[in-house]
Amino acid sequence: MRLKVVILFGLIISIVACNSSDDSNEYVATPQPLEIPELFSQFLSEPVIPASNPQTEEGVALGRKLFFDPVLSGNGTQACADCHRPQNAFSDPLQFSVGIDGIEGFRNSMPLQNLAWNFQEKFNWNGSATTLEKQIFEPVTNPIEMNNTWPNVVASLQNHNEYPTLFNDAFGSSTIDSVLVTKAIAQFVRTLTSADSRFDRHLLGETILTPQELNGFNVFMDEDRGDCFHCHGNSFNPLWTDNTFHNNGLDESFTDLGLGSVTGDPRDNGKFKAPSLRNLAFTAPYMHDGRFETLEEVINHYSEGLVFSETIDPLMKAVAQGGVQLSEEDKADLKAFLLSLSDPEFINNPDFQDPNE
Numbered sequence: 001m002r003l004k005v006v007i008l009f010g011l012i013i014s015i016v017a018c019n020s021s022d023d024s025n026e027y028v029a030t031p032q033p034l035e036i037p038e039l040f041s042q043f044l045s046e047p048v049i050p051a052s053n054p055q056t057e058e059g060v061a062l063g064r065k066l067f068f069d070p071v072l073s074g075n076g077t078q079a080c081a082d083c084h085r086p087q088n089a090f091s092d093p094l095q096f097s098v099g100i101d102g103i104e105g106f107r108n109s110m111p112l113q114n115l116a117w118n119f120q121e122k123f124n125w126n127g128s129a130t131t132l133e134k135q136i137f138e139p140v141t142n143p144i145e146m147n148n149t150w151p152n153v154v155a156s157l158q159n160h161n162e163y164p165t166l167f168n169d170a171f172g173s174s175t176i177d178s179v180l181v182t183k184a185i186a187q188f189v190r191t192l193t194s195a196d197s198r199f200d201r202h203l204l205g206e207t208i209l210t211p212q213e214l215n216g217f218n219v220f221m222d223e224d225r226g227d228c229f230h231c232h233g234n235s236f237n238p239l240w241t242d243n244t245f246h247n248n249g250l251d252e253s254f255t256d257l258g259l260g261s262v263t264g265d266p267r268d269n270g271k272f273k274a275p276s277l278r279n280l281a282f283t284a285p286y287m288h289d290g291r292f293e294t295l296e297e298v299i300n301h302y303s304e305g306l307v308f309s310e311t312i313d314p315l316m317k318a319v320a321q322g323g324v325q326l327s328e329e330d331k332a333d334l335k336a337f338l339l340s341l342s343d344p345e346f347i348n349n350p351d352f353q354d355p356n357e
Contacts, residue, residue: 027172029056034116037195039203039238047116047190053133053183055190058170061355063188065166066181068354071156072140073100074148080139080185081354083109087347089279090192095290099145106256108290111283113276113346116190120243125272125288126258127245132189136182150178157181194278194346195238202340203235209340216337219330226302226334227324230315231274240278240341245271246313249306250287258288260311270311281342295338299331 032055034047049055066072070079083097084090092109099105107125115123121130129135139145140153157163157176164174171180199217201207209217219226221234231248233240245259247270254260260269272288286292292301303326306312306319318324326334346352 029058032057059187063184073146089282091283113194132186196345197343198340212336216333241276
């Protein structure tokens with residue numbers, strides 16, 4: 001009887017040891033929490049990081065490599081970075097980005113910055129993606145953009161001399177699939193944080209704005225002059241966007257329905273996501289369709305170019321007068337303020353550049 005007890009006890013110890021060993025061998029990549037800028041920590045909630053895709057050193061490095069690698073495209077000629085260029089705050093200087101077959105799209109490429117703080121969790125000009133990971137799926141198979149298939153992408157990566165090892169380092173598996181590809185790229189994109197503009201430094205007491213920039217900020221905040229802050233925030237919102245959707249009086253009728261194309265609600269027709277005002281010095285042209293080449297044109301639109309339509313945002317209060325009717329001095333000052341939101345450190349950050357260069 002005693003022998004049976006000893007054997008049974010030994011068996012239990014063996015099982016526990018095996019389970020403990022299995023747990024200890026479960027792969028965990030090196031955590032790399034996002035660096036949260038001081039202003040963000042003061043005014044914003046914690047960034048949105050999915051529990052299913054935590055930030056890791058290996059995942060970010062893999063995502064960065066994939067972001068700049070044309071291997072994702074159908075003919076191996078175009079990377080994410082071709083339409084989201086670091087020197088343009090990860091946007092495109094062309095009005096419409098051009099895909100691998102030389103076909104133009106129909107919207108301007110949105111900049112990629114501070115997306116970990118997109119608390120609305122709607123991405124793209126029309127809100128068609130509800131997570132950053134889902135947003136990354138679409139351009140790969142879009143016939144106008146990368147014009148590839150995910151099985152072809154996976155095969156190319158699986159047969160690559162580096163990628164299986166890099167995926168194993170990041171996710172503990174050398175078997176590649178589309179979900180892991182988008183997770184890695186999303187991890188890299190979430191690191192693209194911009195928070196070192198002249199205005200940021202002004203708020204931190206590290207620099208002083210010029211009188212022109214300060215008056216421009218006052219124009220921006222004044223409901224009787226610029227009245228810009230309702231859609232784009234203020235010094236208490238360092239994102240400089242409300243991340244929601246507005247019809248800002250561009251057109252009387254719509255060839256692009258914007259949010260309405262996603263919701264199917266005609267009340268959403270002509271509504272597009274309010275872009276961040278950060279890095280405007282680098283992100284021309286402007287608006288969802290890149291119709292304005294300069295900031296002067298943008299300011300003139302809100303000053304005297306508003307057009308009424310059935311879904312125009314109630315915030316466009318001056319539409320009956322064509323706009324807010326700014327003086328030339330206020331226009332110049334507003335432009336000066338807007339440019340103070342640009343962050344040269346962001347576009348030159350070595351961690352955000354092509355790792356192969």
